[in-house]
Amino acid sequence: MGEESKSIGEQGELIVNNFLELIGWNTPQSNISINCVYSIAHKSKTAKKERSTHGIDFFYANKSNLKINTLDNIVISVKFSASEYPKYPSTKFKEYISDLSQTLECFIRSDLRIESIMGFNEQRNIKKADDLGVLFWINNCNKSLQNITKEVATIETPKDLKFSRIYLVDNSRMVFIHKTITKMRSEYSNYLINFHYNQSDANFSDPEIIKYGTVMPVEYLTADILPFRLINDKDTIFGISTNDDFSEENLNSLLAYASDISLDFTNQLIILFPDYNKLSHNLICEKIIGKFNRRTHKTIVKILSFQSDFWSLGDE
Known part of the structure; x- marks a missing residue:
């Protein structure tokens, strides 16, 4: 024993x-x-x-x-x-x-x-x-x-x-974080996956604070939204993974969050949901992304599921 x-x-x-x-x-x-x-x-x-x-x-x-x-x-x-x-x-x-x-x-x-x-x-x-x-x-x-x-x-x-x-x-928390990072690495194997560090009153005045890096802040361990920057020699992509299920409201919120952060360094965005399915959700995505791009600069938005099952093969 x-x-x-x-x-x-x-x-x-x-x-x-x-x-x-x-x-x-x-x-x-x-x-x-x-x-x-x-x-x-x-x-x-x-x-x-x-x-x-x-x-x-x-x-x-x-x-x-x-x-x-x-x-x-x-x-x-x-x-x-x-x-x-x-x-x-x-x-x-x-x-x-x-x-x-x-x-x-x-x-x-x-x-x-x-x-x-x-x-x-x-x-x-x-x-x-x-x-x-x-x-x-x-x-x-x-x-x-x-x-x-x-x-x-x-x-x-x-x-x-x-x-x-x-x-x-x-x-459940381990699965969310593990599957998110694994999906990011698989989908963007020629990019370096960085965690984006949110700017706030708690850190903006520190000259040594950087905006992204490969070390996850301890606070992100229990967060339901994980922000990333995917970087290579040619471009940068802003990534968001959420532990909340897909919905029109959640997609709207994430696009608003992304626009506040990423418009100054990229026009490319990837959003990961746990349950996204192209057949079920594509019409909602086209409607919301279309409205989003009419309000802001044109952004290339890609939406995927971070789950690894055969249905996700149809999300491309």
Whole structure:
């Protein structure tokens, strides 16, 4: 039983490690142990001894491109199982969040955090560090797309937990991001796929902020819209993938969003929906895109599904 549990854990860490590489979080530190600062308060209910350490599955740090002069220290916990999600996930969710929250609480006072900040301060102008958690709660059931994030959204976490933000990534979220990037790479193999970094009051005044790059911001992990720039020597395409189903309203909204961002650097746009079907949706697309182009400069708009099934072969 112990060997099987170890094998399952290793498989989960391998999946997450490859996923982190997919989103540009290359060479994260892994399997780190930090000292527990609150050994009594963080003691497990079933443990006889006080807690001495916390284990960190992965640690990744990067200067944020969405926040001014900010370093994101990201503590990653992987919870992987061979079976489906529990029918009532609240108990497990509270257990996993509590564990990661306590790890973050001790990480804030750890040598690992000090080393991370000093390492970036030597290279770039860092004035603030955000200490964040990412919980990968995933399993080996490829049909288990139960939206855990929505199910636990209203669950109250224990009031004694202290953390800034924790992002929850479940199977459905992994599928959305993985299929989106895979589709982009397949469809535009001669382009470099970059994440577009939205400009806002939180980052516009930082002279070092760039507008796009190969590293996904941590905030995009739980976003239902992923913006991209596809770039090669000849041109640039603005790409949007949405986790929301195709509808006239959603297409209108995405075109408006794209026009606010992309008209100064491209006249080409690709939009990915999870359920787009040319036969069912083409007339709506022609109507909406026609209206859009009458209001703005003429834009070449291509709409596809990011799902990989044989019906998508007819969307060309």
